[in-house]
Amino acid sequence: MTTALARSLESPVRRLRLRVRGVVQGVGFRPFAYRLARSMGLTGFVLNDSAGVLIEIEGVEAAGFAEAMRRGPPPLARIDAVEVMELVPAGGESFEILESLAGRTVTRIGADAATCTECLDELRDPASRFFGYVFVNCTHCGPRFTITRALPYDRAQTSMASFVMCPACAADYADPENRRFHAEPVACPACGPRLSHLVADVAAAIEAGKIVALKGIGGFHLVCDARNNAAVATLRQRKARDEKPFAVMVADIEAAQKLGDLSEAEEALLTSAARPVVLVEACAAGLSSLLAPGLRRIGMMLAYAPVHHLLFDALASMDTVRPAALVATSANPGGEPLVADNVDAEHRLAAIADLIVTHDRDIAVRADDSVMQVIDGAPAFIRRARGFVPEPVYLGEDGPSVIATGADLKNTVCVIRGHEAFLSQHVGGLDNAEAIRFQNEAIAHLCSILDVKPDYAACDLHPDFRSVRMAESLDLPVIPVQHHLAHVAAVAAEHRLAGPVLGLALDGHGFGTDGTAWGGEMLVVDGALWDRAGSLSPLSLPGGDKAAREPWRMGVSALVAAGRDDLASELWPEHSGVSQLVSMFARGMQPPQTTSLGRLFDAASALSGLRLVQSYEGQAAMEFEALVRKPRPLVGGYAIRDGILDFRPLMLHLAEQHPGQTEAADLFHGTLITGLAEWAAIGASRLGIRQVALGGGCMMNRILASGLALALRNHGLEPYLPRLAPANDGGIALGQAAYARQVIMNEQMKLEGGRTCA
Known part of the structure; x- marks a missing residue:
């Protein structure tokens, strides 16, 4: 210790350097630090740099600054770490906010946030210069991720760079006492962006039953009156979306409460700064019956951008009796990615x-709305995008940087930097050129804002996936990760589960290590080691991919497996393909096999007479879930032998006894829950494991996931559900990246002569 530093420690005046890491740029952190330092009589400075926020403070109260900072940060800030270094007092008369410093980026940008209360008040205040301005924002709200091209997060690095601030906005921007201090998107009618149409004209078009493509924060919405059957039918016809549910936007939580039976957890999600779409029980008439055919729940979200609030205000002035409700669905034709560009909109919409x-x-950066639901008492993602990306998943340990390219359905990509894994926004199915282009955009942007050049790539095991070819094109060592292993690894990573984990991976399809279609798997995962400990009893997959679109095929397959193919013509006497398929089985046809729980759902749906053909992925399972009232197990409805869980007795009961569809749904879900829990308990006991990770698309079934978690607890086990990433293929990239890094670190330890991480 130097003499000068020793003397400084004895003095009541101290100077400290604080390195603050987390979500601390673009959220009003510097003016917050400025006001806090001044209130405590401290001198020094604060600035943004590539690692986060750097603060130097000097004064008698310097030691208490860090704790005061942690107690009340700005609403959108999140402090992950504060590193403190003692310095020699340097004197000074004031506390200043300095210009940002460039350098290698190890901080991150915040997610987009809904319009805050203060901005909403100004939006509706005739005395405010922001009255009626559709781009009002401040450091507590507005776009972040979707307007940022690079870090540090400064106006010149965003899509606001071309808008020169007027004197009033410039004064707000430069005033540390103003909540718009260094709010990079700050603008007003005099100097900022403009909407192409008057809000009143947009409202009039919607009131007249028209379809409107409305540009928002992360892309365009297709909007129409959610109470108008003709308008919704027209939108379905034009978008070629026959029955897949539409999301509904309402003005505020009071309007939501009139249309949905909301729990406290659902209300908290709806009103959060992220403003996701939340699946809730519909409880009121008046909405179009075409919004979510065959389902009990609707996807609901609250207005989150100024233009939405102004639009609802205009609609309210036209109809003072009924609160407005709008279909607000992603603007994309025929399964293509979200439209976000003006010229592209004119062409594609x-x-x-x-x-x-x-x-x-x-x-x-385009970003769809996030979609969530409450499962087992806590939020869970169906689609993770606007409002949450690029918030990271903390992994708890450092390691090499890995990029994972995800699956071909519900694609996301993931980049690991240091202790954190960053999932991209939802990309979607990689079955067209636009989607491949979007995936390229997501990879390039994520690596750019994180300032990362990955060392390795991870991908699916399937040899024909487009996502695999993407990984191979990155000119990096590629580590393939089996699909269901990735599902389990994703859950283990977000919960930071140490030691062996029993995983149930339950979904529609994944390429197995034996070349067959897996989908109902019991895996044991321990670091870089894993094994398949069991599976559902396999069924034939007649027609291959057709079986996923035509549940009647799986119904026939289940009857054949149960030795009762003679029931097929009785169940579906008018279906011409049934007898032909039965005959093909009788002649010795041997289709590929699948252990998929998703296909078992399809078979049960068909055997119950609910749905023989699907118009969108998962429709049969979603409609079957919607029928459940009180799940109960069928006695003798399953058998467990040598790690194989066999539900043929349940399938045979549905075919022979012809229970009503509601009873069938209750029996099916109740028997699944009981059977899966017992199966896991037997496996866990044999392996000496208590931690059970539950992953795969079937874990989006709220009845199944909640019931299974409870049943596992009753067996003395510790269930873990996906919370920070979707249970479906939207979370696959996280698992690929996390598991691949375990493999890499294991190999590195072998080369270094250390013990392997088991």
């Missing part, structure tokens, strides 16, 4: 929308 409403603030 002209055949769908009667009116296309744009604005002149570019969307640097």
